[in-house]
Amino acid sequence: MGAKVGKSWYTRSRLNKGAKxxxxxxxxxxxxxxxxxxxxxxxxxxxxxxxxxxxxxxxxxxxxxxxxxxxxxxxxxxxxxxxxxxxxxxxxxxxxxxxxxxxxxxxxxxxxxxxxxxxxxxxxxxxxxxxxxxxxxxxxSKMVGKLGVFKLPVEVVQYGAGQLFRRFEHAGYKPSFREKNGQRYVTDMQNFIIDLDLGVIENPVEFGQKLDHVVGVVEHGLFxxxxxxxxxxxxxxxxxxxxxxxxxx
Structure with a gap:
């Protein structure tokens, strides 16, 4: 992770200024x-x-x-x-x-x-x-060669979220708590979201499985x-x- 994000595999058209x-x-x-x-x-x-x-x-x-x-x-x-x-x-x-x-x-x-x-x-x-x-x-614009331009959302329980944040930080995942109106964003299921700024995710399946085994992680945004x-x-x-x-x- 941390490498430059790859080029798109999907051939994009050139959108003119009038295209919405x-x-x-x-x-x-x-x-x-x-x-x-x-x-x-x-x-x-x-x-x-x-x-x-x-x-x-x-x-x-x-x-x-x-x-x-x-x-x-x-x-x-x-x-x-x-x-x-x-x-x-x-x-x-x-x-x-x-x-x-x-x-x-x-x-x-x-x-x-x-x-x-x-x-x-x-x-x-x-x-x-x-x-x-x-x-x-x-x-x-959403079609990419490799995942990683968009930050990876990770939904976590509120209890121990700060400790989990520090674990992600020490792992080099560049975490940030998602916020809304100056407060930590709370999901419909009453959890927090920590967004990870990973750069290129070379093996999404492997990384998703890794997150699956982290205590306190409810779900992650790798589909x-x-x-x-x-x-x-x-x-x-x-x-x-x-x-x-x-x-x-």
Whole structure:
């Protein structure tokens, strides 16, 4: 870790000054909603790109009579879904989820990703795990050669968080507590988030497994070999990238 972050493996278009990042996010979100069919249990992701997916699902329910049940990955998404009239269930009320659409902060060549910029990484991973088809929606800036430009979120219990912070500091992970309004950010599950500034993560799977064994860590933002499809929006349109990886930790 600490090496220079590698170049993107995804061929980006050159965005002119008039191109709007929000338009790219909207394109990806609307495209992802095409994978939602009548009778499905749908996982609704969290974040700026997943927002447009949820909006499109709500539109289809209202205008097309789409019939689904949804589970959400954050209190923010739950509020959005209720506003749109999307029927909701608790994750505990379903055995599996047909399709989940969520955003990602980075995606590498092996379809590993960093998630949790919106602070919902634990709930996102809980919903992703029983999902049959797991889709990420991103704009092309999120496609990287290796993970590491984006800080890695680690959700930790409040008790002993300072001690855990110092352990990360001594390990050279350059930790910082996430804050909101000058206070430590508290997740929906009442935990803190420590963001690690690692530089290049040469082996995300190995590092994720290492974090899994740290006492006090509830979950981390490495989503390794979990995604089935990545919908990427760029100025030249939308591309669909399919992973051949099986789901793993």
């Amino acid at each position: 990042m929000e338009n790219l996010k909207k394109m990806a979100g609307i495209k992802a909603a095409e994978y939602v069919k009548d009778g499905m249990v749908v996982g609704l992701g969290t974040g700026s790109t997943a927002y447009y997916f949820v909006e499109e699902v709500g539109r289809r329910i209202k205008e097309e009579g789409l019939k689904i049940t949804a589970v959400t990955t954050s209190s923010t998404t739950s509020e959005q879904a209720r506003r749109l009239g999307i029927p909701l269930k608790s994750i505990d009320e379903v055995d599996e989820v047909d399709v989940t659409v969520d955003g990602a902060d980075e995606v590498d060549t092996d379809f590993n990703g960093i998630k949790g910029g919106g602070g919902a990484l634990l709930m996102e991973k809980v919903v992703a795990t029983p999902t049959k088809t797991y889709i990420w929606v991103v704009d092309e 390794n070999q979990m995604v089935d499809m990545v919908i990427v929006a760029g100025r030249n349109g939308v591309q669909i990238l399919k992973s051949t990886k099986s789901k793993g930790e």
